[in-house]
Each structure stands twice: as structure tokens, then as C-alpha cells.
Amino acid sequence: MPDAPRGSAMSSDSLITDGSALAERVYRGVLRRIIVGELTPGSWLKERDLSERFEVSRVPVRQALQRLETDGFVVTTRNKGASVTPVTRADVEELYDARLCIEPYATRHAAQRVHSGAASADRLRELLERALAPGDTAELGESNLGFHLEIVRLSGNRILERSLRPMLGRMQWIFGITHATREQEHAVEHQQLLDAIVAGRGEVAAAQAYAHIDQGREPIIEALAQALDW
Missing domain, CATH: 1.20.120.530 (GntR ligand-binding domain-like)
Structure with missing residues (x-):
């Protein structure tokens, strides 16, 4: 089987890197808004709104929200979506x-x-x-x-x-x-x-x-x- 074209492999690596950078940008942007109080506990985080705000597709938005959930800043509710974690x-x-x-x-x-x-x-x-x-x-x-x-x-x-x-x-x-x-x-x-x-x-x-x-x-x-x- 012939090897994949060198150029396509490089493009794939570039896409992965770019995707990670976009997710990082969304993560930091949402985190900053949470920390400074622009997004209060209980605020809903809609993928479409975040996608438009950061001018990215929904994929990096989902990645950023998953990371924010892991770090304890966001909670995901089934059939409703993500929201800023309530503080108890x-x-x-x-x-x-x-x-x-x-x-x-x-x-x-x-x-x-x-x-x-x-x-x-x-x-x-x-x-x-x-x-x-x-x-x-x-x-x-x-x-x-x-x-x-x-x-x-x-x-x-x-x-x-x-x-x-x-x-x-x-x-x-x-x-x-x-x-x-x-x-x-x-x-x-x-x-x-x-x-x-x-x-x-x-x-x-x-x-x-x-x-x-x-x-x-x-x-x-x-x-x-x-x-x-x-």
C-alpha cells in the first residue's frame, strides 16, 4: 500500500494543532468571563453563542466546555446543556x-x-x-x-x-x-x-x-x- 502523501500528513498535524489552539482560546476566554463575574453561577453557556463570539466552529467550543467542566467551572445537564457551576x-x-x-x-x-x-x-x-x-x-x-x-x-x-x-x-x-x-x-x-x-x-x-x-x-x-x- 503506498504511503500517504507527505503534504496531507502535515496538513493533518496542522489541523490538530490549530484545533487545540482554538479550544485553548475559547477556554481562556470563557474562564476569564467567569472569574471576573461577567458569567455568574447558573448562567447558561450556549454553544452557538460561544461559537459566534469566538468566531470558531462548535468543536473547539465543546472541547473548551469539557475542560471547564473537568476544572469545576462548568456543569453539564442532560438535554439542557452547559452552565456555570453554582457555588455551594x-x-x-x-x-x-x-x-x-x-x-x-x-x-x-x-x-x-x-x-x-x-x-x-x-x-x-x-x-x-x-x-x-x-x-x-x-x-x-x-x-x-x-x-x-x-x-x-x-x-x-x-x-x-x-x-x-x-x-x-x-x-x-x-x-x-x-x-x-x-x-x-x-x-x-x-x-x-x-x-x-x-x-x-x-x-x-x-x-x-x-x-x-x-x-x-x-x-x-x-x-x-x-x-x-x-
């Missing part, structure tokens, strides 16, 4: 519990790796400085959550990093709903975390990470209860 108290409790399982452990290992020279804390310092600089609430939230993700990256555990990334995306979404910030508290606590990590004080850093996350739970739940009329 149970969801938020589970989100905080999951973070408490991952982040203190990762912080301990980040401190060990930074202190031994296996990893650098330069990016952590940069994110902390960015959070302290004047800016809007969205930028502040991104820097704060980026600080948490960078700590997990410094742990060297890529599975934990991949697990935490969508969780922090959901936290950014929650901050957008509530407009709740603890700017001064976050700055002080992040500086303490950074100092403990650089000093190689793994157990102290892990305990600080746990307290930092847990202390933010109730204020967020109270703010969500008001914003969403729980």
Missing part, C-alpha cells in the same frame, strides 16, 4: 479542605529545596512585591494566588502543582464574587511564609501555610453567603 457552601468547604491537604505538605518540601539550593525563591519575592504594589483588586488576587502556586511548584511535585492550579482558579473566581480581600493580613502572612521557606524551616512554614489558608475560610464563606443569598 459544601463546595467551598471541600475546596479549602483540599488545599489544606496539599499546600502545607508542599510548603514543607519547598523550604527544604530552597534551603538546599535545589530551587530559588526569587519568583516568590517578585510575586510578593507585586502584591504590595498599588494596583486593582484583580491583579492583587492573581499575585496572591500565584504566590501559593509558586510555593507548590518549588516543592518539585508536578502532580501537586497540576492538582492545585484549577483549585486556585476557583479561589480567584470566589474572590471575584465576594470582592473579599485581606490585603494587609495576606502581605504579612506571605512575608512570614517566604522568610520561613528561605530559612529552611519546613515545619514552621507548613504550620504557617495551614493557618494562613484556614483563617481565610470563614470570612470567605460569610461573604459568599451574603453575595449568593445562601
Whole structure:
């Protein structure tokens, strides 16, 4: 059997790459609209509307919606379609519990790796400085959550990093709903975390990470209860 023409194979590869890029563009665009509050919990996401908005076919739209569902931002109802996931108290409790399982452990290992020279804390310092600089609430939230993700990256555990990334995306979404910030508290606590990590004080850093996350739970739940009329 003759080989397939070289040109057709290249065209197929190109189509796959282009399709992935289109799905990524739709994913990021819809995710941004969810996080900033343009699409509120319960809003319907119609494939035709999204296809027209992003000027793509329905295939990348479906791929993007499937990924958003995997990440917890979208829920699909049979015979109805996709909508933005409702936020419940149970969801938020589970989100905080999951973070408490991952982040203190990762912080301990980040401190060990930074202190031994296996990893650098330069990016952590940069994110902390960015959070302290004047800016809007969205930028502040991104820097704060980026600080948490960078700590997990410094742990060297890529599975934990991949697990935490969508969780922090959901936290950014929650901050957008509530407009709740603890700017001064976050700055002080992040500086303490950074100092403990650089000093190689793994157990102290892990305990600080746990307290930092847990202390933010109730204020967020109270703010969500008001914003969403729980």
C-alpha cells in the first residue's frame, strides 16, 4: 500500500494543532468571563453563542466546555446543556479542605529545596512585591494566588502543582464574587511564609501555610453567603 502523501500528513498535524489552539482560546476566554463575574453561577453557556463570539466552529467550543467542566467551572445537564457551576457552601468547604491537604505538605518540601539550593525563591519575592504594589483588586488576587502556586511548584511535585492550579482558579473566581480581600493580613502572612521557606524551616512554614489558608475560610464563606443569598 503506498504511503500517504507527505503534504496531507502535515496538513493533518496542522489541523490538530490549530484545533487545540482554538479550544485553548475559547477556554481562556470563557474562564476569564467567569472569574471576573461577567458569567455568574447558573448562567447558561450556549454553544452557538460561544461559537459566534469566538468566531470558531462548535468543536473547539465543546472541547473548551469539557475542560471547564473537568476544572469545576462548568456543569453539564442532560438535554439542557452547559452552565456555570453554582457555588455551594459544601463546595467551598471541600475546596479549602483540599488545599489544606496539599499546600502545607508542599510548603514543607519547598523550604527544604530552597534551603538546599535545589530551587530559588526569587519568583516568590517578585510575586510578593507585586502584591504590595498599588494596583486593582484583580491583579492583587492573581499575585496572591500565584504566590501559593509558586510555593507548590518549588516543592518539585508536578502532580501537586497540576492538582492545585484549577483549585486556585476557583479561589480567584470566589474572590471575584465576594470582592473579599485581606490585603494587609495576606502581605504579612506571605512575608512570614517566604522568610520561613528561605530559612529552611519546613515545619514552621507548613504550620504557617495551614493557618494562613484556614483563617481565610470563614470570612470567605460569610461573604459568599451574603453575595449568593445562601
